[in-house]
Amino acid sequence: MGQISTDDPPGDAPENVAWTIMDAAQLYRLDDWGMGYFEISDAGNLVVRVGDRPEQRIDIHDVVCGLEERGIRTPVTIGFPALLKQRIVEMVNAFATAIKVNEYRGGYTGVYPIKVNQQRFLVEQVASIGAEVGFGLEVGSKPELLAVLGLTVDNPDCLIVCNGFKEERYLRHVMLATKLGRRIVAVIENMHELETLLRVFEGTGVRPLIGIRLKLESHSSGRWHHSTGAKAKFGLSIAGVLEVVRRLGRAGMLDCLVMLHCHMGSQISDIQVVNAGLTELTRIYVELSRLGAGLRFIDVGGGLGVDYDGSQTNSDFSTNYTLEEYATTVVYRVGSGCDEEGVPHPTIVTEAGRALVSHHSVLVCDVLGAHRFDQWAMTAVEARQRLSELPDPPRAIDEVVEALSSVREDRLLESYHDALQAREEALTLFRVGLLDLEMRALVDRLFWSACLEINRLAQDLDPIPEELEELQHRLSDTYFCNLSVFQSLPDSWAIDQVFPIMPIHRLDEEPDRRATLVDITCDSDGKIDRFVDLADVAPTLSLHSINAGEHYYLGFFLTGAYQETLGDLHNLFGDTNLVHIVGDDAGGWAIQEVVEGDTVSEVLGYLQYEPRILFQAIRRDCERSMRAGRLTVAEGRALLEAYDAGLTGYTYLE
Numbered sequence: 001m002g003q004i005s006t007d008d009p010p011g012d013a014p015e016n017v018a019w020t021i022m023d024a025a026q027l028y029r030l031d032d033w034g035m036g037y038f039e040i041s042d043a044g045n046l047v048v049r050v051g052d053r054p055e056q057r058i059d060i061h062d063v064v065c066g067l068e069e070r071g072i073r074t075p076v077t078i079g080f081p082a083l084l085k086q087r088i089v090e091m092v093n094a095f096a097t098a099i100k101v102n103e104y105r106g107g108y109t110g111v112y113p114i115k116v117n118q119q120r121f122l123v124e125q126v127a128s129i130g131a132e133v134g135f136g137l138e139v140g141s142k143p144e145l146l147a148v149l150g151l152t153v154d155n156p157d158c159l160i161v162c163n164g165f166k167e168e169r170y171l172r173h174v175m176l177a178t179k180l181g182r183r184i185v186a187v188i189e190n191m192h193e194l195e196t197l198l199r200v201f202e203g204t205g206v207r208p209l210i211g212i213r214l215k216l217e218s219h220s221s222g223r224w225h226h227s228t229g230a231k232a233k234f235g236l237s238i239a240g241v242l243e244v245v246r247r248l249g250r251a252g253m254l255d256c257l258v259m260l261h262c263h264m265g266s267q268i269s270d271i272q273v274v275n276a277g278l279t280e281l282t283r284i285y286v287e288l289s290r291l292g293a294g295l296r297f298i299d300v301g302g303g304l305g306v307d308y309d310g311s312q313t314n315s316d317f318s319t320n321y322t323l324e325e326y327a328t329t330v331v332y333r334v335g336s337g338c339d340e341e342g343v344p345h346p347t348i349v350t351e352a353g354r355a356l357v358s359h360h361s362v363l364v365c366d367v368l369g370a371h372r373f374d375q376w377a378m379t380a381v382e383a384r385q386r387l388s389e390l391p392d393p394p395r396a397i398d399e400v401v402e403a404l405s406s407v408r409e410d411r412l413l414e415s416y417h418d419a420l421q422a423r424e425e426a427l428t429l430f431r432v433g434l435l436d437l438e439m440r441a442l443v444d445r446l447f448w449s450a451c452l453e454i455n456r457l458a459q460d461l462d463p464i465p466e467e468l469e470e471l472q473h474r475l476s477d478t479y480f481c482n483l484s485v486f487q488s489l490p491d492s493w494a495i496d497q498v499f500p501i502m503p504i505h506r507l508d509e510e511p512d513r514r515a516t517l518v519d520i521t522c523d524s525d526g527k528i529d530r531f532v533d534l535a536d537v538a539p540t541l542s543l544h545s546i547n548a549g550e551h552y553y554l555g556f557f558l559t560g561a562y563q564e565t566l567g568d569l570h571n572l573f574g575d576t577n578l579v580h581i582v583g584d585d586a587g588g589w590a591i592q593e594v595v596e597g598d599t600v601s602e603v604l605g606y607l608q609y610e611p612r613i614l615f616q617a618i619r620r621d622c623e624r625s626m627r628a629g630r631l632t633v634a635e636g637r638a639l640l641e642a643y644d645a646g647l648t649g650y651t652y653l654e
């Protein structure tokens, strides 16, 4: 089996050693971040495991081709409800095991924070799976609450935790839901909210379930480390918590204070943070119980991380713990903290978001083309031949030809500096008008040819000098992807989040290129140059050459949390097509739901354009042009039809 090392370009694998799908799995670290949900089929396609039986595999490439046949184009977000269910069940099982092993005497209820991905179908699925396994929902705003109340009418036992800023109307909804018999907890963030809540519930005949959100002092980790500490945006200090307790005591409502809540930040990468936070939270829980609060839930918030890069470390894109270790840590800390003071074990509530929904969703886009530096490469002999055909070849070119022909293994850095210098001198001549455009193009080709040769030879150096390593990245290909990073992968742009990215087919073929990715927005930030890699995050990704006339599809994985719903309309690229795919009993797949992506009309409408008025304006323009003889009637009609079709079309390249 060919051994893949990222230090070697893919093309340098030992000869006569056949590439296998195992090499591909290793190259893209599939087993590290894929957690067994993804595999590569013998045909070299990426498949999703939706069950334990061998035939319960869905071939993602097959799905994309099937969708194309049905007119559902890429970019497309494909959701696999089976993966969602697996994640929820694994979470419930991990806590059940931890509870048993630690002889914990309280229960466990997870709630899914819908802000992580509010798509209706997804929330419906969570609610329906939740009804089976005892999982609830968390909301952080009034619109989210209204959505959840409407979706859970048949499941009044569904625990609903209400976070976020709450004015009177929000709290009225909580009160009405309480009247409807729902299990709904309003988590109080400040005294004003508490006073409003007490006013809203007064004289209604129902008593609220109240939670308080605590600002933990323990340090968090990762990008969201500021979620704890005195300057945290949300929650009450200890002094504030005591004020709430005293106020509820005066109102004779201490029994309503049922939940202590905290949130230690998202994507917690280090289990020690969970340990420290839980110890502090439990201490306060115990003390508040002693003060007479009717506490019975301890809500540890979200933060359970996802191992995006598969490294199992405490880097920002990974976690140094498993789901099982997380559950054990939470259960043990709460249980032992309560035991020390003889306080009954509460129901543990988690608000894990990304860990539940990241895996179930894959974004697939087609690659539109590639820019390759080697497409213009030439040898020094070819260059000399070209120059000899010119009547009066400029001398400046000689230096560049010389730089190319003098590239040698034992002086690679020097050769690179020679090439840089020769090119700079030629560019100076161009700027002052002593070199024409033809010669300028030739200089560029010679310079990049020298760089390509230097880069080829540098692969044998260990270590590769820093400048030549940078050159290697500069020489990588650029693959143009039919998507908007701002719409579909906003975290990649905003916080340099690394997502696993790999081809969804041709994995039985050895990748022969290294590339960065760019999207189709007119924004140079619309690029991806951080990839999961064996060693560390890499600036380029191993990909296949694009075959003429064939589609080349890339999958962007673990994108189910905080992406499409956070994305924006940069350049008016709208929501992608979204499908939910289920496996059928015969080993095939079926579409469960299609949510068509935005049309051009829709995105224009979001920004107050009226497509009908735009169309009328173009019609008037056509009529004017026809009268002026610039357009025939047939051309005018074709133009209007094209404009109309454009308005109803997909915002991405079709």
Ligand code: PLP
Pocket (backbone or CB within 6 Å): 113, 116, 138, 163, 263, 265, 266, 267, 268, 301, 302, 303, 304, 351, 352, 353, 354, 355
């Ligand atoms: N709960 C609260 C209060 C949050 O603010 C968040 C996200 O920041 C979550 C839960 C979900 O966090 P995560 O997706 O990291 O699990």
